[in-house]
Amino acid sequence: MRKLAFLLAALGSAATLDAHDFWVQPQIFAAEVNAIVPVTIEVGHGPFRQRWSAALDRITKFAAIGPTGSVDRRADLKRPDGGPSDADMRFAAPGTYVIVLETTRAESVLPGIRFTDYITAEGIAPAVDLRARNKTTDTPGRELYSRRAKALVRVGTSTAPQPQVTRPVGMTLEIVPIRDPYALGSDMTLPVQILYEGHPLAGAFVKLNNLDFDARPVETHKTDAKGQATFTIPFRGLWQMNVVWTKPLTGNPKADFDTVFSSLTFGYPRPGATPGRG
Template structure:
């Protein structure tokens, strides 16, 4: 069947799975007040990593949540496909959460064996159970998908006091919410996170921690517990990303089988 979500998927299953990973990459995670922070949209891992080809028309939300909770619209700083995809500058010191969401109009169509393997690799056990019970494990798979990304950036020096805004949900459809400020966690410290899906804690999701400087394979993987929580040990300084995927069945009238959300949280451990 035709594949309409990324040319990389034609290269094989591993590429198809990796090409779903999507995140906001800041050129630097810490800046002085008023200093521009350049950002790109990244997709894939290892040798298949690239700038995302997503068109600007699919982005439905691009904003920053300030330390005081005020939402700042960043759309005016978008220049998708330019030298960078966006630039933002913040005057007040503190920790900001940059959020980006797309619509779900993109589609992925895969042969049965690749679709089943993709579901297994990403830990989407409810979708596997549904295909099994419906006798569709030999059927090609199709999904609509959306992307939901957050990045944590710091303006001014990192203080000893954790940034409370970082540990609050930002209202994404699928979201990774750290329960401790990643910027203040030292080497080997615990980083607890909680996964929310449509506002409710999500159990059984496979959460992956990636070192963005050496990202061919995840550093660690955890399943969220009954309260949607997972705990990682942060190896130390560097550029880090957490990602998670979840899906739900489409109505029978839909042309695709599932509605899938891909979510990420990226940050730099600078302490």
């Protein structure tokens, strides 16, 4: 019974940690012009991965930034029980589109040990350092948290670099590719920059996940003084990067930290696939 209780507690803790991963996943990342691109909003990873089930009013922004600018796409969103996708999108012109999603804040309270495990695993230095300095690592972790996500969908067959891909979109916490992932050629090195409140963020823990096998990250790096980290995409597939950061709050009766989760997803057609079927 003791072993069972320990196992259930461990699984509960793991589920809580894994549920922090959040991203937008197009069913296809390479599409034909005017093809339907089903999109889901995902949370968790490995055995704890699932569709995000929050109400649509939690989403404050859902847009597509393409070669000619940004277009509000909130009308494409469905209710959480609206079928196999959370949005069905079409793109009327070739180019790479940056799908952008932002949410409102929600509240979270975790027991001290679980909160400490989570902020340590995610490398959230401001929370780790403050709780250690104040000797509050055993106290419950109270935070407000919100989500930011971007997904890159290539429409048409061009592999020319697209400036909107490497340009910040103004998120609180944002993963900005320094190179267009769809224009890497044979050099699959992908440098990124993390911006927090518009400034380069040093010391952030960035993870690269293979969405086909996402139980654990493929590669992890801490950002340098310029907020940059460089990854190698090992092979073709579906990829997600994520990063978490927080800032301490003072005088807030409900939370001690304001935390933001941010992700970037992109993917390449599997061997033999054609655009719109990859």
